[in-house]
Amino acid sequence: MHPHPLTPGGSDTSEDLVDFIINLPLFEYLEKDELIDVAARMDFIDLAPGEVLFNEWDKADFVCFVESGELDVTKKTGPNSSDVMATLRRGRSIGEMSIINNFPRSSTVIARSKARLAVFRRMAFEDILSNQVNLGVNILKGLANLLSINLKKTSSRLADNMLPMG
Numbered sequence: 492m493h494p495h496p497l498t499p500g501g502s503d504t505s506e507d508l509v510d511f512i513i514n515l516p517l518f519e520y521l522e523k524d525e526l527i528d529v530a531a532r533m534d535f536i537d538l539a540p541g542e543v544l545f546n547e548w549d550k551a552d553f554v555c556f557v558e559s560g561e562l563d564v565t566k567k568t569g570p571n572s573s574d575v576m577a578t579l580r581r582g583r584s585i586g587e588m589s590i591i592n593n594f595p596r597s598s599t600v601i602a603r604s605k606a607r608l609a610v611f612r613r614m615a616f617e618d619i620l621s622n623q624v625n626l627g628v629n630i631l632k633g634l635a636n637l638l639s640i641n642l643k644k645t646s647s648r649l650a651d652n653m654l655p656m657g
Contacts, residue, residue, distance in 0.1 A: 505530045511558050511609055516637045517584060520629040528626060532615035538562075538602035544585075549596045551589035553612040557581055560606025565599045578603060587634055590616040 508530035512518050518526060535558065538544060544555065547567055557579050564585065565573040576598060579585060585600055590613045620627035 508533050508535070508609055512556065514582065515556055515584065516640070517554070517556075517587060517611075517630065517633040519636065520632045521626070525626050525629060528623065529611070529615075529619070529630070532618070533609050533611050536608050536610055538606045538608065540602055540604050542602045544600040544602065544608070545596050547596055547599045551586055551592075551594060551596050552614070553610050554584055554586045554590050555600075555608040555610050556584045558607040558609055561603040562606055562608075563601050563603045565601060566597075567599075573599065584637070587637060589613060591631075591634070 505527065509523075509526050512530060512533070513523075513526055518529060521529065536555075538560070544562065545551075547565075559581060562579040562585065563575045564577040564579060566576050567573045579600075586596070588594065589596075590611065616627070616630065619630065
């Protein structure tokens with residue numbers, strides 16, 4: 492299996508993307524006109540069941556949002572084995588940090604079913620930061636909020652799994 496080449500899927504309009512991304516946490520601080528600007532810089536891609544979106548340790552330069560279908564997030568557990576860590580469905584995102592840093596992917600993501608994803612590339616975000624600072628700041632606010640929520644969930648799971656002291 493090879494990573495998906497990220498070729499746009501279908502002939503969807505920017506309006507379809509706006510209708511989808513309006514409810515995504517990353518873009519919660521954006522006004523309608525800002526959503527239109529962001530959507531103009533995004534694409535939908537389609538994955539077939541079993542198709543790899545990206546592999547663990549790949550270069551990371553885009554974030555994806557699940558519009559339909561299911562994706563399995565897997566992590567290597569040995570040379571020839573891996574475990575499914577999570578299954579992502581509509582509205583979930585993967586790779587949010589890739590729009591602000593160059594860290595490699597921390598997991599492999601594979602389509603469990605036929606899936607359609609909205610893709611927002613780091614290059615598009617950097618263009619926004621350079622040319623539309625207020626819009627970039629609003630996206631960063633959404634990213635900070637999303638990361639905060641994810642950190643709270645992770646901390647809660649960690650606390651639930653820790654053995655009581657004493």
